[in-house]
Amino acid sequence: MTVWWIWVLLWCFYMRGRQGQKVCIGTDQGFSYTGDLLQHYERLQRRYADCTHVSGNLEITHISDPNIGYNLTFLQTIQYVTGYVLIGLVTEVKIIPLDRLQVIRGDATFNLLGKRCSLAVTLTSTGNDTKRGLREIHLPALTEIIRGNVAFFHNADLCYVDTVLWSAITGDKNDAVFTKTGSSPLCKPCSVSCYYGNVSRCWGPSRNLCQKVEDENTEPTEKDKVCSGTQMGFSYSGSLERHYQRLRHRYTDCTYIRGNLELTHLRDPRVQYDLSFLKTIRYVTGYVLVAMITRVPAIPLDSLQTIRGDELFPLLRSECSLAVALNYDDHDGKRGLRELRLLSLTDISHGEVVFVENPHLCYVNTINWDDVIGGKTKPRFTENHSGIPAFSETCKPCSPSCQNDKTRRCWGHLNKHCQKVADYDNNFIDNECHGTNMGLSYVGSLQKHYDWMKSHYRYCTYVHGNLEITHLRDPAIHYDLSFLEHIRYVTGYVLIALISHVEVVPLTRLEIIRGNTTFDLFNDRSSLAVLVTYSRNEKGYFGLVELQMPALKEISRGRIIFSQNPTLCYVHTIHWDSITGGRYAAVTMDTSDGVTAFSQKCDVCPSVCEVEGVKRCWGQSTRLCQRVLPSKKCHTSCPQRCFALGLLGCCRSQCASTCDGPTTNDCKLCKDYRFGHQCLSSCPYDRHTFPVGQICAVVPP
Incomplete structure (x- = not known):
């Protein structure tokens, strides 16, 4: 046995001993392969499924058969490659999802263009066929290529790699070599969040694909006083007075804290x-x-x-970057923390936000946390078993000057305590992801299908395309669909089908289904289809019970169909005309094979959901009422979409849901895009203005 193989085996045993890691052996075939293209693809899947460390080379080649339904999500677990990465002759996928790859060591290199390359990408375009060809290589975690060059050759459709600061990855040893690779006209700009100064750097169009480049805002400057944080948690040493004096001594004049800021026991x-x-x-x-x-x-x-969240604090089974807890005196009911003044806070990069047992704390419930957390998660406001609330609801109101988009948001009651709300023109709003077009089919096992959905839509707020939630029917899988809670906009259709082993689909923030593409069923073109969401045993039917969409205000095009959902409740209480704009016969409740479209054996909606004598809801919680405005007699040309009687009282066509006046500034929601406070059907044609989700973002020239 050679010294090389002895080293490989020792390294494999070492790595296998590390929790949560799987080592697999790479290949050394270059552009050759054995068998047919399907067998070649299946071997790639088997070799790298669940792999985290590749001992050798990662060669992704010959993904080029248009008759194979390629799914490369098995690459998303790879973190480390000891040799080179070769991506070549890949024309039938748009994206190479190496989202977690951090290091390419380059112990072996690939010869391309006379260069010894540790990353080589070549021959991924198909001439004039713009519907095929590789568009994106997702390497947002890549921070180091230790040895070798980087080369790109004949990748006419490939986007974003020319925006990357390669010297930050190669350590200034070698920059990337681009040969015969132009910037495709099909490329979208980087997200506004990916701008460093006046330069954008990214691996794809969404916020989570920015290249992580340290800039002047993430590292201390010469003007900063850097202090070391602490790691005491809820404990402290010495007396309470000594503890306070140490805090004061540690942080006086401090501007930049390396570590954690723990403010505790001021009592x-x-x-x-x-x-x-x-x-x-x-x-x-x-x-x-x-x-x-x-x-x-x-x-x-x-x-x-x-708050960058490089280290997180465990609280209530959450990993917190901001934890606010137990700020009250149980002996004196009037004492406790009242205001958390984070007046300049605009970014929590990682982790969750949790509030627990702060009965006197005001205003944190008024904050637009999506602007701070970026839609990655939502804050938890938790009361304990004794009913001590997470925050107080008996506070002075925010100042009128803190009103933004008809909501007052503040950290305190004075004018200067207003939350700095994201500017629509210059800040990222949506976290974008691409939908699917699989219909009722899926790839791989049911477990892999679910895992892909969970990883793909986690933190997503804006779906380009269709949202297909299907085949959640394996009794051995514990399904958790909380990853859907952030989605608020879908440009295509929503399909919910063949999901017998979940009771709730929590699309609690979904506001608009645009219906730019529709799902064909029963000769109908549907933008919302809920189909066959049940199974049966000796006790009867079981399956989906609640489709939670309390924020849904607009389905712009297409029909709505419910078929074979015998356990599904509440959808028959919904005022669909207010959502569809009164389109004729927009909703179909189909009974097929004797199976009803919805259940007739449901609890009634909560009494607080009653409007004009009718209770309308999406579920049993009071948070799931359908908020229907009292009916107006709109003109026949704009049913359900007016602010006053008559033709002149119609909302503008760019408005989703309702409006408060005759202009595009008066829309409650925008159908397509928002530019400042104006709703538009498309963003202004300007090289400094482009859509980011629903927002027309402006990048300074």
């Missing part, structure tokens, strides 16, 4: 607390913990802009 009635020393802090690389503070009314973190 001694004999100490005169003054936290003004916190006002200079602008950046925290770890988490922020605010806990057991009873003698301070406000935390003045006025300048804090970013």
